[in-house]
Amino acid sequence: MNEPTLSSLYRDMWLIRAFEQGLETEFAKGNVPGMLHTGLGQEATQAALAAHLDATDSYFPDHRCHGVNALAQERHRGGGRRIMAELFGRSTGVCSGKGGSLHSADPLAGNFGNNAIEGSYMATVLGVALAAKMRGEAKVACAIIGDGTVGRGEFHESLNMSAIWELPTLYACVNNGYAIYTPVGKGHASADIVDLARGYGFRCEQVDGNDIVAAHEAVGRAFEHIRGGGGPFFLEFKTWRWQGVFSGEFRPAEEVEYWRKDHDAILMAGDRLRQMGWTDEHLAEVESEAHATISDWIDFAKESPMPDPAKATSDVYVGFEVSGS
Numbered sequence: 633m634n635e636p637t638l639s640s641l642y643r644d645m646w647l648i649r650a651f652e653q654g655l656e657t658e659f660a661k662g663n664v665p666g667m668l669h670t671g672l673g674q675e676a677t678q679a680a681l682a683a684h685l686d687a688t689d690s691y692f693p694d695h696r697c698h699g700v701n702a703l704a705q706e707r708h709r710g711g712g713r714r715i716m717a718e719l720f721g722r723s724t725g726v727c728s729g730k731g732g733s734l735h736s737a738d739p740l741a742g743n744f745g746n747n748a749i750e751g752s753y754m755a756t757v758l759g760v761a762l763a764a765k766m767r768g769e770a771k772v773a774c775a776i777i778g779d780g781t782v783g784r785g786e787f788h789e790s791l792n793m794s795a796i797w798e799l800p801t802l803y804a805c806v807n808n809g810y811a812i813y814t815p816v817g818k819g820h821a822s823a824d825i826v827d828l829a830r831g832y833g834f835r836c837e838q839v840d841g842n843d844i845v846a847a848h849e850a851v852g853r854a855f856e857h858i859r860g861g862g863g864p865f866f867l868e869f870k871t872w873r874w875q876g877v878f879s880g881e882f883r884p885a886e887e888v889e890y891w892r893k894d895h896d897a898i899l900m901a902g903d904r905l906r907q908m909g910w911t912d913e914h915l916a917e918v919e920s921e922a923h924a925t926i927s928d929w930i931d932f933a934k935e936s937p938m939p940d941p942a943k944a945t946s947d948v949y950v951g952f953e954v955s956g957s
């Protein structure tokens with residue numbers, strides 16, 4: 633990978649990390665309503681996906697995809713801060729503050745919507761993929777799913793349907809080792825989810841989701857394959873989330889040490905940039921720029937008005953306005 637590409641991905645990863653860290657701090661202060669699942673630790677996977685998603689592609693984010701959403705919004709609609717405002721439940725958010733973390737969507741940015749029912753969009757992604765195929769559009773319909781979601785029936789139904797209809801579907805499986813507290817090898821027949829996907833007969837790969845170079849190249853191969861009419865692609869990212877689902881650390885100390893220090897996506901990318909001649913000051917500059925941007929986004933969110941209660945029932949149905957008190 634050349635230096636301009638790596639430096640741009642490095643910036644993206646820092647933006648994601650700063651976004652999640654800023655959000656975590658505000659959540660702890662009680663400023664962010666609802667539940668919060670962060671993508672901390674999964675920055676390389678998210679940056680690699682966001683780098684390849686065009687506004688004309690469609691993706692369905694999971695509950696940790698604030699980073700993908702912010703980058704897509706920033707690039708395709710010019711306003712990553714509207715993702716922050718959405719998480720704060722403010723009227724300037726992409727869903728006017730009604731969606732929050734778990735139900736935000738903006739199809740014009742490519743985001744076809746998260747859903748608190750894990751795996752439900754394994755079914756809806758098929759419709760988007762089928763529409764693209766019928767219209768002859770070279771676009772990708774991507775479902776971003778956690779390892780836990782693989783246990784849902786829709787996972788297998790979706791892979792099967794994609795296979796037999798040869799749909800332009802990308803399954804981006806973020807295997808961070810656990811679903812709530814359950815280790816992936818205890819919840820599924822294989823700790824390597826790619827083994828389960830291979831049975832459907834289409835192209836499958838597994839990649840180190842914390843190695844930005846490997847992840848970016850793998851997503852590139854997947855997009856090329858799908859856009860070229862090659863049919864579905866399953867890509868498993870091996871990564872690790874910093875955050876437990878509930879408070880407290882439940883994983884062994886050596887495991888935490890490995891993922892947070894030895895195999896952290898940003899530290900590893902920083903080492904590569906140093907080999908390309910970057911100084912520690914240059915690396916630190918990117919980090920502080922990301923925090924400054926996020927601080928602006930948080931100010932924007934906090935200064936934005938709350939949604940108007942009179943509009944509680946608007947935008948619920950397409951083309952309908954629900955009347956009544």
Ligand SMILES: Cc1ncc(C[n+]2csc(CCOP(=O)(O)OP(=O)(O)O)c2C)c(N)n1
Nearest residue numbers: 696748749750778779780781808810811812
């Ligand atoms: C159908 C359904 N069952 C249960 C839940 C509750 N739930 C929220 S997150 C989660 C774990 C998901 O694990 P995984 O897919 O591995 O994602 P991770 O949190 O590890 O990123 C569960 C069970 C849900 N949201 N939807």
Ligand SMILES: [Mg+2]
Nearest residue numbers: 778779810811
């Ligand atoms: Mg998981």
